[in-house]
Amino acid sequence: MNFKTMSIKENLQNILSTIPEHVTLVAVSKTKPVSDIMEAYNAGQRIFGENKIQEMVEKFEALPKDIEWHMIGHVQTNKVKYMAPFVSLIHGVDNFKLLKEINKQAKKHNRIIDCLLQIKIAEEDSKFGMAPGDAKTLLQSKALSELKHIRITGLMGMATFTDDENKIKTEFNLLKQTFDSLKPLEIFNFNPKIISMGMSGDYTLAIACGSTMIRVGSSIFGSRNYN
Numbered sequence: 001m002n003f004k005t006m007s008i009k010e011n012l013q014n015i016l017s018t019i020p021e022h023v024t025l026v027a028v029s030k031t032k033p034v035s036d037i038m039e040a041y042n043a044g045q046r047i048f049g050e051n052k053i054q055e056m057v058e059k060f061e062a063l064p065k066d067i068e069w070h071m072i073g074h075v076q077t078n079k080v081k082y083m084a085p086f087v088s089l090i091h092g093v094d095n096f097k098l099l100k101e102i103n104k105q106a107k108k109h110n111r112i113i114d115c116l117l118q119i120k121i122a123e124e125d126s127k128f129g130m131a132p133g134d135a136k137t138l139l140q141s142k143a144l145s146e147l148k149h150i151r152i153t154g155l156m157g158m159a160t161f162t163d164d165e166n167k168i169k170t171e172f173n174l175l176k177q178t179f180d181s182l183k184p185l186e187i188f189n190f191n192p193k194i195i196s197m198g199m200s201g202d203y204t205l206a207i208a209c210g211s212t213m214i215r216v217g218s219s220i221f222g223s224r225n226y227n
């Protein structure tokens, strides 16, 4: 029998046909060559996610300028300046110092940069993110209200890497509850509309739990080779 490997275009179309219209698909292209991104681009995809700033900058320079670049990885403060001219959404913001630097760099480019606060929903120590209560304190702080070049447009979270669906569901529910509790806050640079949760292995569950933005890599581009 001839098992044909699905193309990037077919993978994309399969995913898009199964997710609701209100859910945005971020195609996670980290480690993948620009030729793979162009294949997805030619199939209509315009939003791509990267987790390393330098790699994202190189791809931004090489690829069509109507692509929206999302930074989905942990951000080092001293590297914000390299992506400030073009990044369209920074998912993993989990401290005020980083927000302050994003604001400073955005100002230099006369931009307002959209950010998501990363909430720690997994028990694992390795995951970055803020406690829900700390996110609330940050949002209500006077210091935040002075940042005119950032806009917090929602929350991001990563579930524990496990086969235990109930555990993942509990963690996704925590992110959704946190979003719902923060949403009523009226703060000029807080415009909550995005819940970024769900990856290749768990995006269906994430959507069922309220995700509005999924970050999918290997189900589109195939598994990653880090060598």
Ligand SMILES: *Cc1c(COP(=O)(O)O)cnc(C)c1O
Pocket: 028, 030, 051, 072, 073, 158, 198, 199, 200, 201, 215, 216, 217, 218, 219
């Ligand atoms: C790599 C990565 C993804 C995509 O993972 P897949 O399992 O390949 O879909 C999503 N979110 C973040 C933060 C990532 O680093």
